[in-house]
Amino acid sequence: MKQELLQQLTKQLSQSIKDLDAFIISTQEEAIQAPGAMQSQHDTTKREAGYRMNELVERRAHLSQSIKTITDFVPRILPHYNHGEIGALVITQDTQNNKKNYFLLPAGEGEIIEKEDTAHHIFIISPQSPLFSLLEGKRVGETYTFRDKIITIQDIQ
Numbered sequence: 001m002k003q004e005l006l007q008q009l010t011k012q013l014s015q016s017i018k019d020l021d022a023f024i025i026s027t028q029e030e031a032i033q034a035p036g037a038m039q040s041q042h043d044t045t046k047r048e049a050g051y052r053m054n055e056l057v058e059r060r061a062h063l064s065q066s067i068k069t070i071t072d073f074v075p076r077i078l079p080h081y082n083h084g085e086i087g088a089l090v091i092t093q094d095t096q097n098n099k100k101n102y103f104l105l106p107a108g109e110g111e112i113i114e115k116e117d118t119a120h121h122i123f124i125i126s127p128q129s130p131l132f133s134l135l136e137g138k139r140v141g142e143t144y145t146f147r148d149k150i151i152t153i154q155d156i157q
Contacts, residue, residue, distance in 0.1 A: 002089060002157070005103060005122060006074055008113050013067050020060045027053045066107035073106050081156050084135040086127070091155040092135075099154065102135060 031049035073087070081088035090102045101122040103113070109126035125132050134144045135153075143152045 002077055002079070002087075002103070003074070005089075005113055005115075006070060006077070006105075009103075009105075009108050009111055009124060010067055010070055012111060012113070013063050013070075013108065017060055017063050017067075020056055020063070024053060024056050024060070027056060069107035070105060079157075082139065084138045084153070084156060089122070089157040090135050090138070090153060091157075092151045093154045094149045094151045096149075102131070104132060104135060 027049050031046050031053065034045035034049060077087045084090050084104060086104050086106055088104050090104065091099060092102065093099045099120050101120050102125045103122050104125050107126055108124040109129050111124040113122040113124070115122060125135065131146065134146055138144065138153050138156075140153050140156055143150055145151070
């Protein structure tokens with residue numbers, strides 16, 4: 001199951017890169033067509049397009065690095081883990097019986113994988129996430145507090 005999740009995550013990240021490429025091209029065209037400082041001192045469209053382009057290129061580089069990191073990690077992933085660590089799929093439940101699935105990975109944070117055969121989405125958590133430190137080292141049955149909710153680890157795969 002985790003291998004399928006990793007493939008789906010890589011596919012999602014690749015699609016995000018393709019979408020960014022389209023935005024980068026349209027932003028370049030916008031910057032080219034915008035009046036320059038010699039034509040209009042008060043029109044900042046060209047400068048703003050340049051800033052937006054830098055952000056898009058930076059995001060694209062981050063996504064590309066995430067794909068590489070995940071691809072390099074795939075051969076090291078274990079089928080089952082005993083505690084929360086990179087590579088583990090952690091299933092939690094709060095006191096209101098809300099379940100969440102977290103896949104702890106070295107990259108891809110913030111991505112959500114929607115699985116048809118599971119009732120809940122799978123959230124990608126990396127070591128940069130504050131939630132990672134709450135899940136790290138936890139075992140089934142242990143609890144932690146997050147956003148004023150007491151959450152119990154139900155399963156770790």
